[in-house]
Amino acid sequence: MNALHPPALTGGEVYRIHWVLGTDRLLAVCHCGAEHEFEDPVDVWEWLLAHPDGHRPFDDPAGRDPGEEAP
Template structure:
């Protein structure tokens, strides 16, 4: 487990018997990957990539 300078907690668990890492961001979003670099990039890109983009409204 690691935390950022702002106190946010990021958790990465290894799934025993596999090469898969399972990450949980401080916002509750989850992601699995085999590449540790991919996992950290996903975590540190918060909030980008953590949830679907909000629909864009019409500007009038």
């Protein structure tokens, strides 16, 4: 693997970015199942590529967004 071909482009992990209709927001979906909304595309990629830091799969029993502090 080299810098010209990161895993997302070579059949490795799959990252998805969805535009949230009617908004200026982007929904990032990591290959681990974690999801988070962003306004800035740079922040989307920083979060996705930082896996697993700040990521919790969508089935997290606490139901919190990644990075959200526990009560």
